Amino acid sequence: MAQAQERELAVVIGLEVHVQLETATKIFCGCSTEGSEEPNTRTCPVCLGLPGALPVLNEGAVEAAVKVGKAINADVPERTRFHRKNYYYPDLPKNFQITQYDAPICQDGELEFTVESQRRTVGIERAHLEEDPGSLQHKGGSIDTAEYTLVDYNRAGTPLLEIVTEPDFRAADEVRAFLAKLEEVLEYLGVFDPERDGSLRIDANLSVVEAGEVGDDGHIDDDILESANRTEVKNISSHKGAEKALAYEAQRQKNAIQRGRAVEQETRHWDESRGITVSMRSKEEEKDYRYFREADLPPLEVADWKERIDIPELPDARRERFREEYDLSDEAADKLTSTKQVADFFEDVASEFDANLAATWVADNLLGELNYRDMAITDVDHRLDEIKRLVELVATDEITAKNARETVLRDMLDDGTDPDTIAEEEGLGKTDEGAVQQAVEDAIEENPDAVEDYHAGEGGAINFLVGQVMQKTGGSADPGDVNQLLREELE
Ligand code: ADP
Ligand code: MG
């Protein structure tokens, strides 16, 4: 029997990424944005939406948004303004969210990233400021099965930047690479804390079109994009989650189409623990929100902010500079610019010691050991001076590189002791020349067989003798020096 012809399908994805901006206080009131164990303690009449309370805009949030705008090459308009987005939900005490509508603070930007060694650019339609709602805790189940739900308004009013991309992604792995790059840039700008719970939340829109509609350069006509039925997947909170949710959703839609069923235009919820997306509601439309101007906030002139606000060197530029200035391999430059803190630390070490030594120590030794322990540089930021001291011990030849790496660094990370103490307690100070010389002579005297083998031209004999000397010196001699000394002594 002939098999039904499978249709060739392609995936289209666009993102709405909600980024919590790092400011000390909330976007429209003076409450702290610092999280708290105690629910509903970081609140005031403004963020609780009490009648008569008036919002006052936090300039820090605007500054952070302008920084992002510069970093993604967006247009920042002369003036920006706020709107009310009306909807009822228990985490939203005012029954509207203050957000931006027709004049968002960033428009028409782009972000370049690498996926599978390919450079890709995704358009950023807009990025707008808004307030975060409170958070709901579903008790005894998930959103649709919980017995009851608690609400905590500590988060309500945390500044958010919602970054909306063009539907430029063609696969789930591109999304993951994009998010990693976006986080990197946000971190470099100092406007974002990736360690914070829920600091990056993603809604992903996905549709499936005929493969023939996609041009060689990935272009798809606007009318095709508009007419494609798409779903919006909510509740994604990590890069990996995004990739999984979208891979699942792509397959679900493809299956439906292959079976001749239409894809419903709807909002779906990513259920992380079950690894599936579930239908929540039919997709709401813009007109449902009854957007209108927020009359309690005047329009904001931002014409000169863009000139006034500086941004630091961004990861791509820094990577390029590292490659040239320090003569690093692509791999080392990538590792050393993976976060701003790593890059800053590398440059700090490289300014005092040899750049090669600094690169080995930061990119290979430190990051390697941290990675092995599932730690990040942020976990040791209060100990970077100690790590620098360890590099100094190596640079000044006080201990061998091997001991520094395999004993001192590991002990430092495991026990929290400082490098000088460890080196001293473990007796790792490089043995003085006299003692090494003595050990060489002893090894020769105690091992006549090996000496004979050496003279008979047997290659392994010298290694055996080096091993003997290393043992006698507790590993603190330099194996290269020992080899040299032995040969001199044996001739
Ligand atoms: P809406 O009015 O529904 O919010 P927008 O045009 O503002 O629609 O787009 C919202 C998001 O949907 C954007 O991230 C955009 O990239 C994405 N999007 C638009 N068209 C498609 C499509 N055909 N497939 C997947 N995502 C899409
Ligand atoms: Mg939208």
Ligand code: ZN
């Ligand atoms: Zn408040």
